Amino acid sequence: MxxxxxxxxxxxxxxxxxxxxxxxxxxxxxxxxxxxxxxxxxxxxxxxxxxxxxxxxxxxxxxxxxxxxxxxxxxxxxxxxxxxxxxxxxxxxxxxxxxxxxxxxxxxxxxDLSDHVIMRKGLIDGGTYPLFAQHIGEFMARTLFFTSDLGMNQQLKKEKQGRFVNPDQCKITEDLIFDEPYRIAEKNNYEPSIEDEAEALRTDGELHLEVALLREKFLTHGQALLHGDLHTGSIFVTPESTKVIDPEFAYFGPMGFDVGAVLANLLLHYASLPGRFQDQTALHERETILLNMVRDVWTEFESRFRSLWASDLVDPMAKAPGYEDLYVQQLFRDTAGFAGAKMVRRIVGLAHVADIDTIEDATERERAQRKTLAIGKALIKRNRNLNTIGELLDTVATAVSSIKI
Amino acid sequence: MxxxxxxxxxxxxxxxxxxxxxxxxxxxxxxxxxxxxxxxxxxxxxxxxxxxxxxxxxxxxxxxxxxxxxxxxxxxxxxxxxxxxxxxxxxxxxxxxxxxxxxxxxxxxxxDLSDHVIMRKGLIDGGTYPLFAQHIGEFMARTLFFTSDLGMNQQLKKEKQGRFVNPDQCKITEDLIFDEPYRIAEKNNYEPSIEDEAEALRTDGELHLEVALLREKFLTHGQALLHGDLHTGSIFVTPESTKVIDPEFAYFGPMGFDVGAVLANLLLHYASLPGRFQDQTALHERETILLNMVRDVWTEFESRFRSLWASDLVDPMAKAPGYEDLYVQQLFRDTAGFAGAKMVRRIVGLAHVADIDTIEDATERERAQRKTLAIGKALIKRNRNLNTIGELLDTVATAVSSIKI
CATH class of the missing domain: 3.30.200.20 (Phosphorylase Kinase; domain 1)
Known part of the structure; x- marks a missing residue:
């Protein structure tokens, strides 16, 4: 000792x-x-x-x-x-x-993984990671499936859930993601230029209802052992390799919280791109790469998750007709909602992301912040009605086209 | 030691x-x-x-x-x-x-509570318990609200959840309620006269989907500290007093599992009444008493639960407009579904109830078993569409009127 x-x-x-x-x-x-x-x-x-x-x-x-x-x-x-x-x-x-x-x-x-680069930095530096969607899809499918009641002994899962009770770390998430962005709070942190946006977050009852439902899910839904903080700053990459680090927020929670974290951080980077590219062709190309990554991460995840369902299911009732589709549908909706909540908090809450904060031009930075909030709010508000990654990307496009500054 | x-x-x-x-x-x-x-x-x-x-x-x-x-x-x-x-x-x-x-x-x-009588026996002996609905409504509202994220510190709840990990007891419920009645299983226990009903349970895909969803909720939804086995054999009563015993199945699960257990056991007794009364007027009177108890238990529970929401809410986001109604709606639907699952298992599963098993006449006993299964299956299948206790009672009435033997 x-x-x-x-x-x-x-x-x-x-x-x-x-x-x-x-x-x-x-x-x-x-x-x-x-x-x-x-x-x-x-x-x-x-x-x-x-x-x-x-x-x-x-x-x-x-x-x-x-x-x-x-x-x-x-x-x-x-x-x-x-x-x-x-x-x-x-x-x-x-x-x-x-x-x-x-x-x-x-x-x-x-x-030591120092031959890799933190993915957030890699993206900011213009890196492309063609295998990332496959890798992270595989990682999430396997870690989530095999720690859920679908893929592990259900009594062992309960014992493990007891070992992963993680109240202090969960409180950080509960406060910073599912509470403080929606009220006046000392730890909130945003630029005065978007005070109107912060005010709108505090008074939007429709938004609050959806955040309350997502918060409840985070608080109560012990679906699988999550990484719990799976943003691009917790992922090391090279073009050939992906390594996930820093799972200190791990606990048994809703699967969509991990999947949503990845999508949110890709979308945060997407929203930052106009602040980084003068050339419209290059910008459009890079935006397409990012949106395709969003699509591919979900698609790869879903396909691997469904493969495991076919090959490694341990739950006797989960073969009920229609259950797999309903399960994946709910998981996708959770993913969309959590992605939205994670985007909003990175603009008005305590902890920001370098993708946005390092945009030097104040007008472009503000534009990126407003774009992020528009996407985030739309994903939160629509999450219970979304069914496909195509609909999610349409929601992103509609939100982006609504921005005026 | x-x-x-x-x-x-x-x-x-x-x-x-x-x-x-x-x-x-x-x-x-x-x-x-x-x-x-x-x-x-x-x-x-x-x-x-x-x-x-x-x-x-x-x-x-x-x-x-x-x-x-x-x-x-x-x-x-x-x-x-x-x-x-x-x-x-x-x-x-x-x-x-x-x-x-x-x-x-x-x-x-x-x-020692031996001045009270076990409620199941009291009901079989024709007792009436005019204060029961108020008492059990209060008990469930307070125990469930104050052990949920609505009414207790959310970090303490997590620690407590770790102390109430109860895998062996949960496995009994998972097997006997959410699995074995829907397949051929050694521990199943029913009379040959209802083999057709048992067979129907094994092949009904629509039913299996709903049972899978209820099972998932039981496995993953750590909403509140449940009694976990709140049937009328776990309740001592006198006309003036109600005492709940035997909470050894306690764990953090979905609130509707406790509320549904009470409703299920009142409905089980209701289904047994034609086997106990020759006189049609007396039968009808007693049936009305039981159905009113079902109505009152939910109504008293809901009213007290909503009062606590108004007076003792600790969750900062739960005041979002519309959230309370959605929460109670989901809780009601869970209640209906779990009530149905608990009725079905008492007919074909390992553990029966005396209300049904002590009916001496074989034809009347079979009639009660079929009636119970009809009500149970209807509640399971309709649970995600039910909104009010009136609709639940209509579902019971429709199921009962469909019985032919």
Missing amino acids: SQYHPFTPQDAIELAKTLPGPFAADANLECREIGDGNLNLVFHITDQNADKSIIIKQALPYAKVVGESWPLSLVRARIEREILQEEYRLCPGMVPEVYHYDDDLALTVME | SQYHPFTPQDAIELAKTLPGPFAADANLECREIGDGNLNLVFHITDQNADKSIIIKQALPYAKVVGESWPLSLVRARIEREILQEEYRLCPGMVPEVYHYDDDLALTVME
Whole structure:
């Protein structure tokens, strides 16, 4: 048993030296703290004598973004480590391998992925990821199916659900996504130029009803073990490879919350593109790539999910005629609604995305913010009536065409 | 720490003597094992020198009904004790008071309610309980509202949900209610005269779809802390008093499962009445009483639940316009569907009810069984389209009028 204390780079090196691998006895270890998140320390340790490296991630007992005043349970480190191991078992090579962990120190030693790039940055830099939709579709289909009552023993699922009770992390989501954007709240964060939009969010009863229904689903629907924060900042990519990281928000919740997170962040990037391209042809080409990614992510996910339904179903009643289609329809609607909620909060809530915030021209940035809100609100309001990814993309197009600034 | 062993009556007396109350030092204690359930020992201990008595309930590590071959976790004793204490806090006097417990021995020492009668027996004996609907409506409204995200801190709810993970008990429900009645299964139990009905249950795809949806809700929808087995055999009554017992199936599930259990068991008794009354006027009078109880239980529950919504709501988004009505509508539909599923299983599944089984005349018994199945199937099939208790009662009447034997 170790006593919890936040590590220094030297502590991280000392720990690395005690590990059976990957470093040789004569390794010349260097360590840099590279965490850019708000909740953790991340140590990158490399052997200067060899092409070997590891990551040590340690949870902090508070959220840095608001100082030490927002305490967070260290339990999330154990939860993150357990779900990484679970996801590695279900999708080998799609999450970092866990080499070692210490739950008392709230730390995990894992595979270094620094040959990959964070997908949000990759997209901003103009990267294309032709295999991403297949990869993430496979990842979501397998992790969600095999941790749901469809694909795992239903009694083991209940025990596992008890191990993934994650109240502090869930509260962050409940507050920042399903509450604060819709009222005056200290942590809200938006530019004065869109005060009219923020005001509209606070007074739109139709929107509030749909957000309340999505919030209820997040609070009560223990459908599968979610990543819980599956945005493009939690995904490492190369053109050939996709790796999902940072599942510290994991808990048993509605599948559409994960799928919606991916779509939302692709759509956030899509909305930022006019602020990044002067050339209209290049802009249109890039927009098409992003919208096709949205389409492909859902299509790949649905197709793999339905394949697993055909091959690996364990629930005796789930073969009832029509049940699979109703299940997937509801999952798609949830996906659309959660995607919308995640877009709205990235404009007016505490945590923004670089896709939008790094647009230098204030008018273009405001245009992107309004476009994001229009798409987000439309997906939220229409979610219970959407049936196909084509209808979702039509909803996006209609929302975009309605923007006037 | 005590080592688990099943108690003898003498063990129970020895334990009673060590308790600070209610017995005097010179008490002359007698003990009878009165359990008629399948899963527990129940010791009734009385002081022959005074008007004092207690109950000691101890969980067995297996289900008696199928011999020792069906092992059950003793965790349910701790869960039952904790929910009794929780319900006593929320509804003082509506559950037995817990005096003492020993989780290692899987036993709880509690208030003796033998001045009450088990409601199922009371109904069979022709009793009327004019306050029952008010009492049970209040009990369900308060226990369900205050253990849901509507009425309790949402982070504490998650921790509590972890403490009430109850896989073995849930599996009994999943198998006996949401699976076996719809296929050939060893534990199914029905008379040869209704083989045609059992066959119809196995081949009705429309029914299977609705059962699959209800099963999914039972598996995933952690809405509130349920009693989990709220039939009329789990309720003690007098004309003035109602006490709920035996919450060992407690877990966080869909509210409609509890409300539906009460309605189902009133309707089961209603369906048994023609087998108990020769006189048509008396029969009609009693049937009206039962159908009015069904109406009143829902009405009282809904009215109290909505009052709590007005006075004790803690969820910031649940004030969204229209949300309360949608929430109650869904809860009503769930109630109807679960009521139907609970009726069907009592005819063809493992565990029957005395209301039906004690009808001596075979033809009348068969008629009651067919009537129950007709009502149950209609409620299951129509649940997603029902909006009012009047519509539910119309559905019952239509189903009853369709019976021909």
